[in-house]
Amino acid sequence: MTSPIVEARSLAVGWPGAAPLLEGVSFDVHRGEIFAILGGSGSGKSTLMRALIGLESPVSGEVAIAGELAPKLEARRPTFGVMFQQGALFGSLTVLQNVSLPLERWTDLPRDAVLAIARAKLRLVGLEEAGDKLPSELSGGMKKRAAIARALALEPSLVFLDEPSSGLDPVTSAGLDDLILTLKRALGLTVVIVTHELGSIFAIVDRCILLDHEQRGVSASGAPRELADSDQPKVRAFFQRAARAS
Amino acid sequence: MASTLQGRMAPASSAPADAMSASRKSSARAKHLPFSVEREEGRVVLTGELTMRHAGALWRRLSEEVDDASGQRLDLDLSGVTHADGAAVALLVELRAALSGRAIECDLVGGSELLRELVTLYGGERAPTPRPKRVKERGVARFGGGVASVLQAIERWVAFVGSVAAGAAGVVARPRTSNFRSLITLSERAGADGVPIVLLLNFLVGFVMAYQSAGQLELYGANVYVADVVGISVTRELAPLMTAIIMSGRSGAAFAAELGTMKVSEEIDALRTLGLEPVRYLILPRVLALALVAPALTLLGDVIGVAGGAAVGALSLEVTPRAYLAELRTAVFFSDVWTGLVKSVGFGIAIGLIGCQQGFATSGGAAGVGRRTTVTVVTCLFAIVILDTLFTVFFRMLGV
Numbered sequence: 001m002t003s004p005i006v007e008a009r010s011l012a013v014g015w016p017g018a019a020p021l022l023e024g025v026s027f028d029v030h031r032g033e034i035f036a037i038l039g040g041s042g043s044g045k046s047t048l049m050r051a052l053i054g055l056e057s058p059v060s061g062e063v064a065i066a067g068e069l070a071p072k073l074e075a076r077r078p079t080f081g082v083m084f085q086q087g088a089l090f091g092s093l094t095v096l097q098n099v100s101l102p103l104e105r106w107t108d109l110p111r112d113a114v115l116a117i118a119r120a121k122l123r124l125v126g127l128e129e130a131g132d133k134l135p136s137e138l139s140g141g142m143k144k145r146a147a148i149a150r151a152l153a154l155e156p157s158l159v160f161l162d163e164p165s166s167g168l169d170p171v172t173s174a175g176l177d178d179l180i181l182t183l184k185r186a187l188g189l190t191v192v193i194v195t196h197e198l199g200s201i202f203a204i205v206d207r208c209i210l211l212d213h214e215q216r217g218v219s220a221s222g223a224p225r226e227l228a229d230s231d232q233p234k235v236r237a238f239f240q241r242a243a244r245a246s
Numbered sequence: 247m248a249s250t251l252q253g254r255m256a257p258a259s260s261a262p263a264d265a266m267s268a269s270r271k272s273s274a275r276a277k278h279l280p281f282s283v284e285r286e287e288g289r290v291v292l293t294g295e296l297t298m299r300h301a302g303a304l305w306r307r308l309s310e311e312v313d314d315a316s317g318q319r320l321d322l323d324l325s326g327v328t329h330a331d332g333a334a335v336a337l338l339v340e341l342r343a344a345l346s347g348r349a350i351e352c353d354l355v356g357g358s359e360l361l362r363e364l365v366t367l368y369g370g371e372r373a374p375t376p377r378p379k380r381v382k383e384r385g386v387a388r389f390g391g392g393v394a395s396v397l398q399a400i401e402r403w404v405a406f407v408g409s410v411a412a413g414a415a416g417v418v419a420r421p422r423t424s425n426f427r428s429l430i431t432l433s434e435r436a437g438a439d440g441v442p443i444v445l446l447l448n449f450l451v452g453f454v455m456a457y458q459s460a461g462q463l464e465l466y467g468a469n470v471y472v473a474d475v476v477g478i479s480v481t482r483e484l485a486p487l488m489t490a491i492i493m494s495g496r497s498g499a500a501f502a503a504e505l506g507t508m509k510v511s512e513e514i515d516a517l518r519t520l521g522l523e524p525v526r527y528l529i530l531p532r533v534l535a536l537a538l539v540a541p542a543l544t545l546l547g548d549v550i551g552v553a554g555g556a557a558v559g560a561l562s563l564e565v566t567p568r569a570y571l572a573e574l575r576t577a578v579f580f581s582d583v584w585t586g587l588v589k590s591v592g593f594g595i596a597i598g599l600i601g602c603q604q605g606f607a608t609s610g611g612a613a614g615v616g617r618r619t620t621v622t623v624v625t626c627l628f629a630i631v632i633l634d635t636l637f638t639v640f641f642r643m644l645g646v
Contacts, residue, residue: 091611091614107301107302110305113305113337113340120333120335120336120339120368120369121332121336123369124367134610136510136609152332155332155333179367182364183367185360186367187332
C-alpha cells in the first residue's frame with residue numbers, strides 16, 4: 001500500500017455548543033484506494049466528510065490531504081473533487097456549464113478544449129445528451145451523475161462522493177460502480193465514499209470504517225468482508241440490516 | 247469543431263521570417279513539454295506524458311498538426327505514450343470526432359492496456375457521432391414565440407385570478423378552510439415592520455414637494471398655499487403611490503421568494519397531498535393582509551407627508567403650523583383622503599396577487615426564485631401605475 005493521501009488524527013466533529021457527534025476518529029486513506037465511510041442515519045458520516053474536505057472545522061484533531069494540514073478551499077486549484085449528496089449543481093447554469101466552470105476557472109485551456117473535456121466527462125457518466133439542460137430539468141439520479149462529472153473535471157487524484165448511488169436504479173448504480181473501478185485502475189484515482197449501498201460496498205470498496213452514533217466514533221474498520229464477519233454483534237448487525245434494506 | 251481547427255491555421259501568406267520565428271518559439275516551447283506530437287504518413291504519433299497540466303499545449307499542437315490534414319485516414323498513434331489522464335484522452339477523442347466531421351477516418355491506436363481502457367471509457371473506440379448543429383431561430387419564429395408566450399401569460403393570469411376568486415368564495419362559505427391564523431403574523435410583517443420606512447419616505451416626499459413649490463409660491467406671496475399643494479397631492483397621489491412602491495419591494499418580493507422557495511422544494515405539493523388548498527391556505531391570507539395594511543400605512547403616510555410640508559412651511563416660508571393646519575382644513579376634503587385609501591386597497595390586492603402568482607409560477611431552483619422576485623417587483627410597479635391611472639380617471643368620472 002502506498003503513502004496516505006488522507007490522514008485523520010483524533011478528529012472530533014460536531015456543531016458548536018453541542019456535544020461532539022464524533023470523537024477520536026483516526027484513519028488513513030491510501031493512494032489508489034476506495035475507502036468507505038459507513039454508518040446509520042445520523043451517525044455523522046456526512047459531517048465527517050465535510051470536516052475532511054475543509055467545509056467544517058473539526059472541534060479538535062487534524063486532517064491532512066496529501067500531507068497538507070487544513071487545506072484552504074478557495075485559495076488555489078482544488079486538489080480533490082467533491083460530489084455532494086444532492087448534487088449541488090448551480091441552478092442558473094446548464095449541466096455542461098456546471099462541468100466547464102472549474103476548467104474555466106483553473107486552467108488556461110482554450111474554450112473549445114474546455115467544452116471538449118466537459119462533454120467527455122458528461123459522456124463518462126452517461127449524460128452527454130443532457131449538457132444543454134438546466135439542473136432543474138434533471139432527475140435526482142441525473143443530478144448526481146452530473147455532479148460526479150463536475151467533481152472529475154479537473155482530473156483530481158482524490159474524490160469524495162457523498163452517497164453517489166442512493167436513489168439510482170440498480171443498472172445505473174452498477175454502471176457507476178464500474179466507472180469508479182475503472183478510474184481507480186486506469187488513473188490511480190483515490191475515492192472516499194459515503195454510502196449505505198451494500199452492493200456497492202462489496203463490489204468496489206477496499207477498506208471502510210463504520211461509525212456508531214452511540215459510541216460517537218469508529219466502531220470497526222477493515223475490508224468490508226471482514227466487517228461483515230466481525231465478532232462484534234453490532235457491526236455484524238449493521239451489515240445484516242443493510243443487506244435486508246438493499 | 248472542424249471550423250475551429252481551421253481557424254487555427256497560420257495564414258498562407260505569412261512571411262518566411264515570421265514562420266522561422268514561430269518555429270523557433272514552437273520548438274522552444276516544445277523543449278519544456280513532456281510530450282511530442284509528430285505527423286507522419288497517415289498518422290500523428292504522440293509520445294511522452296499527456297496530462298491536464300499541459301492539455302492546452304497538447305490541444306494547440308494537435309490542432310496545428312491536423313489543420314491541413316486531408317486524405318481518407320489519419321490515426322492517432324499512442325504507442326509512445328507513457329502516461330495519460332482523462333482530460334488528455336478526452337481531447338484526443340474530440341479531435342477524432344472533429345476529423346470525422348471532415349470525412350477523415352481516425353482511430354486511436356496503440357498504447358498500454360491501461361491507456362486502452364481509458365480510451366474505451368472516454369468513448370474513443372465508439373464510432374464518432376457528429377454533434378447536431380443548432381438551427382438559429384428566424385425572426386418571424388421568435389416574434390411568434392414571443393406573442394404566444396404573452397398570450398400564455400395572460401391565460402395563466404386569468405386562470406390564477408379565477409382560482410383566487412373561487413377560493414375566496416369558498417372561504418366565505420367555509421371560513422375554516424383558510425389559514426386566517428397567519429393573518430396576524432403576515433400583517434405584522436407587511437405592516438408594522440414597514441412603518442419606519444413608510445414614515446421616513448413619505449415625510450421626505452412631503453418635504454420635497456413643499457420645497458419645490460416654495461419658490462413659486464413666494465413669488466406671488468401665496469406662501470400659505472403650500473398646505474393646499476402638499477395636502478392634496480400627498481393624500482390623493484403621493485402617499486398611496488409611495489406606500490405601494492415600498493410594499494412592492496418589501497412584501498411583494500418577499501411573498502414571491504417565500505412561495506417560490508416552497509414551490510421548488512415541493513412544499514406546495516405536500517400541502518395538496520394533505521388536502522389543503524394552496525390558494526386558500528397561502529394566497530388568500532397574504533392578499534388579505536396587504537389589503538388591510540395598505541390603507542393603514544397610507545393613512546400614516548398622509549399624516550407624515552403633510553407634516554413634511556408643514557416643516558418646510560415653518561422653516562422657509564414663514565407659515566406657522568397653526569396657519570398651515572387652518573389652510574389644510576379648507577383645502578383638503580375627506581374625499582381626497584378616502585380616494586387615496588381606496589386606491590391603496592387596490593394596490594395592496596394587486597401587490598399580493600402578483601407576489602403570490604409569481605411565487606407559484608417559480609421553477610428552476612434558486613435561480614428561478616431570484617428571477618421571479620425581480621419580475622414581481624417590476625410587475626408590481628407597472629401594475630401600480632396602471633391602476634393609479636384607472637382610479638384617477640374613475641374618480642374624476644364620479645366627480646370626487
